[in-house]
Amino acid sequence: MGEFDLIRRFFTRPTPRAVLGVGDDCALLQSAPGMQMAVSTDMLVSGRHFFADTDPQRLGHKCLAVNLSDLAACGARPLAFTLALALPEANEAWLAPFASGLFQLADAHGCELVGGDTTRGPLNICITVFGEVPASGATPLLPTSALLRSGAQAGDDIYVSGTLGDAALALRALQGTLTLPNPLLDATRARLEQPTPRVALGQALRGVATACADVSDGLLGDFGHILERSGLGAQIEFELTLPLLAARADFAGGTALFDAQWGRDTALQCVLAGGDDYELVFCAPPSKRDLVAQAAAQSATPVTRIGTMRAERGLLLLDSQGRSVSRASLHLASFDHFAAAGSP
Amino acid sequence: MGEFDLIRRFFTRPTPRAVLGVGDDCALLQSAPGMQMAVSTDMLVSGRHFFADTDPQRLGHKCLAVNLSDLAACGARPLAFTLALALPEANEAWLAPFASGLFQLADAHGCELVGGDTTRGPLNICITVFGEVPASGATPLLPTSALLRSGAQAGDDIYVSGTLGDAALALRALQGTLTLPNPLLDATRARLEQPTPRVALGQALRGVATACADVSDGLLGDFGHILERSGLGAQIEFELTLPLLAARADFAGGTALFDAQWGRDTALQCVLAGGDDYELVFCAPPSKRDLVAQAAAQSATPVTRIGTMRAERGLLLLDSQGRSVSRASLHLASFDHFAAAGSP
Numbered sequence: 001m002g003e004f005d006l007i008r009r010f011f012t013r014p015t016p017r018a019v020l021g022v023g024d025d026c027a028l029l030q031s032a033p034g035m036q037m038a039v040s041t042d043m044l045v046s047g048r049h050f051f052a053d054t055d056p057q058r059l060g061h062k063c064l065a066v067n068l069s070d071l072a073a074c075g076a077r078p079l080a081f082t083l084a085l086a087l088p089e090a091n092e093a094w095l096a097p098f099a100s101g102l103f104q105l106a107d108a109h110g111c112e113l114v115g116g117d118t119t120r121g122p123l124n125i126c127i128t129v130f131g132e133v134p135a136s137g138a139t140p141l142l143p144t145s146a147l148l149r150s151g152a153q154a155g156d157d158i159y160v161s162g163t164l165g166d167a168a169l170a171l172r173a174l175q176g177t178l179t180l181p182n183p184l185l186d187a188t189r190a191r192l193e194q195p196t197p198r199v200a201l202g203q204a205l206r207g208v209a210t211a212c213a214d215v216s217d218g219l220l221g222d223f224g225h226i227l228e229r230s231g232l233g234a235q236i237e238f239e240l241t242l243p244l245l246a247a248r249a250d251f252a253g254g255t256a257l258f259d260a261q262w263g264r265d266t267a268l269q270c271v272l273a274g275g276d277d278y279e280l281v282f283c284a285p286p287s288k289r290d291l292v293a294q295a296a297a298q299s300a301t302p303v304t305r306i307g308t309m310r311a312e313r314g315l316l317l318l319d320s321q322g323r324s325v326s327r328a329s330l331h332l333a334s335f336d337h338f339a340a341a342g343s344p
Numbered sequence: 345m346g347e348f349d350l351i352r353r354f355f356t357r358p359t360p361r362a363v364l365g366v367g368d369d370c371a372l373l374q375s376a377p378g379m380q381m382a383v384s385t386d387m388l389v390s391g392r393h394f395f396a397d398t399d400p401q402r403l404g405h406k407c408l409a410v411n412l413s414d415l416a417a418c419g420a421r422p423l424a425f426t427l428a429l430a431l432p433e434a435n436e437a438w439l440a441p442f443a444s445g446l447f448q449l450a451d452a453h454g455c456e457l458v459g460g461d462t463t464r465g466p467l468n469i470c471i472t473v474f475g476e477v478p479a480s481g482a483t484p485l486l487p488t489s490a491l492l493r494s495g496a497q498a499g500d501d502i503y504v505s506g507t508l509g510d511a512a513l514a515l516r517a518l519q520g521t522l523t524l525p526n527p528l529l530d531a532t533r534a535r536l537e538q539p540t541p542r543v544a545l546g547q548a549l550r551g552v553a554t555a556c557a558d559v560s561d562g563l564l565g566d567f568g569h570i571l572e573r574s575g576l577g578a579q580i581e582f583e584l585t586l587p588l589l590a591a592r593a594d595f596a597g598g599t600a601l602f603d604a605q606w607g608r609d610t611a612l613q614c615v616l617a618g619g620d621d622y623e624l625v626f627c628a629p630p631s632k633r634d635l636v637a638q639a640a641a642q643s644a645t646p647v648t649r650i651g652t653m654r655a656e657r658g659l660l661l662l663d664s665q666g667r668s669v670s671r672a673s674l675h676l677a678s679f680d681h682f683a684a685a686g687s688p
Contacts, residue, residue, distance in 0.1 A: 019380055019479075019486055023573070024493050025417035025558055026382035028486075030479060033377055036363055038370035039458065041472060043428035045465030073369035084387035084470045114383065117470075121389030126428045126461075126470035128385060135363075135374060142363060142372075149368050214369055229367070 001090045003118055010099040015112040018080055027114035029080055035132040036144055040070035046123035056094045058193040060101030065197045067129035068109060069278040072202030073214035075147040076131030078111035086121030109199055147205060147212035152230035154311040156210055156283035159303045161201055164219060165245040167192035168274025178262060188247050195278035204295035205282060212282035218273035223281045235316040236307035241271045244304060273332045283309055345434045347462055354443040359456040362424055371458035373424055375476050380488055382475040384414035390467035400438045402537040404445030409541045411473035412453060413622040416546030417558035419491040420475030422455035430465030453543055489550050496555035496574035498655040500627035503647045505545055508563060509589040511536035512618025522606060532591050539622035548639035549626060556626035562617035567625045579660040580651035585615045617676045627653055
């Protein structure tokens with residue numbers, strides 16, 4: 001199978017929304033007047049972002065999901081994407097389910113594949129995704145209605161969507177650092193391998209949230225970007241996040257038995273610094289609690305309030321008694337692709 | 345050096361044309377009203393598209409150049425790009441010159457880096473580039489002024505820009521299948537490693553050329569896309585392309601000695617099927633010869649007329665006596681990343 005056969009058979013589909021899709025030197029996109037194009041790129045490397053033997057259908061889903069999650073974090077509506085694929089060989093038994101997982105998610109969000117590149121090489125998947133947001137909006141510094149990491153105000157509530165930490169728990173099990181019974185492994189592994197980008201919630205939060213980021217490298221790490229870009233500090237009641245670990249909340253034996261078996265510290269580490277969640281962390285003023293609840297209901301996405309933005313820099317982690325606890329005492333690290341393993 | 349340090353130190357620069365550049369979940373672009381966004385992606389893999397020890401400054405240039413070449417082939421004006429980079433390690437001695445080569449070319453074309461991704465992994469560079477073209481134009485089937493691979497008409501002249509085959513000659517020398525004296529190796533190697541995307545010519549050809557493609561995988565292979573998409577055939581006077589091999593044309597000993605030393609067949613193979621040229625091949629009606637000459641002069645890019653489009657399908661290669669010569673007799677192959685080595 002040649003390069004052009006490969007593209008034709010697995011990655012060429014009608015693109016009614018693009019002016020021109022796959023098959024020329026460039027694709028042509030036209031955003032509506034008064035709209036801005038939101039663009040994001042994520043590269044997934046075999047052995048680093050996924051195990052080499054990951055189910056290709058799930059992998060096809062995931063590599064687009066992580067990009068859609070960036071659009072969600074900006075409140076953008078997905079339009080189109082390009083796919084660059086380095087493959088050790090043109091293996092149909094891998095390509096067909098990969099394409100199926102990819103397009104199933106793409107279709108669910110009306111996001112069209114408009115071009116890309118294929119080459120031989122160590123397995124590497126690079127997607128660039130395009131979305132749109134209205135050009136004028138509530139952002140004080142920029143003429144955009146996109147949700148940015150900057151823009152949070154002191155006194156804002158801090159929220160997180162969905163559930164947290166299950167993907168990290170699965171990763172530990174797959175890496176062999178802990179053992180999970182099969183039903184629990186299957187459930188958490190689905191979270192790791194088929195994350196749900198919060199596209200509808202992101203769009204519903206436009207004009208409501210003051211700042212937003214997606215949680216890909218761990219809650220505290222990604223929330224740290226909001227702190228930095230907004231020039232603020234925050235307090236997070238970290239124990240409010242513990243019930244968001246679905247594996248623990250839904251554990252048949254109860255949460256106490258879960259903690260006895262796998263450790264409450266492990267649960268907290270997964271929730272606060274686990275990575276691969278693809279949830280949204282965002283801020284909104286207390287005056288907009290009803291609107292946040294409305295956005296959550298409208299997008300059928302649960303959200304949980306976990307803290308408050310502060311004018312003083314720094315992140316306070318408060319326990320249920322309101323005592324500040326150090327990050328080190330919780331053994332928390334966020335993920336950084338080039339930092340030494342385990343460094344904060 | 346961590347991931348965010350790496351981005352901050354080497355890949356964060358002001359982006360006055362983008363609404364929002366590096367540092368958030370997405371970049372925000374706004375095309376002018378009545379304009380379309382042209383998008384293209386190319387992935388370069390170490391050991392396949394470049395030697396692992398390639399000068400990083402040249403590599404930074406090349407990985408953007410091959411993408412700008414796709415914009416050129418569409419007649420689009422460069423706006424912005426994203427960069428996804430998998431690196432075995434965060435090596436400053438490599439990153440600094442890589443970034444320098446990248447930004448030197450980007451600045452020359454007013455093309456802003458607006459976002460991307462960095463990760464650890466086998467060296468892989470994936471750039472997605474954005475340009476713009478007026479939304480309405482001369483293309484009969486699509487509301488665009490972009491140059492497409494479709495659109496050529498029977499009777500159109502066929503042109504190619506610049507020089508051809510020098511990159512392929514250098515590649516053969518570097519792979520050890522032939523030997524070049526040092527000055528010739530240096531000159532051809534510069535063509536291989538620092539190609540010149542024909543951005544100004546591409547824009548000047550809007551409204552003049554009926555079809556256009558960039559030559560990345562060999563002249564005949566890429567011209568074949570125009571034939572296929574335009575549903576036509578062509579005749580190429582292939583010996584008209586031989587003088588385009590600069591190494592041969594400029595050879596101190598003269599072209600006869602060049603042919604005696606390295607073979608006229610080798611020269612023809614490099615010119616017709618060599619790859620890595622990043623020139624433009626395009627079609628225009630004979631009535632527009634003056635306009636083609638004007639576009640060439642305006643963009644300071646030489647162009648050479650090499651044949652004629654025909655209604656009958658198939659590509660005829662005519663020698664200087666007008667005799668049709670088979671592709672096989674010239675030992676010509678075009679490059680395909682997944683075909684067996686040497687297959688046509």
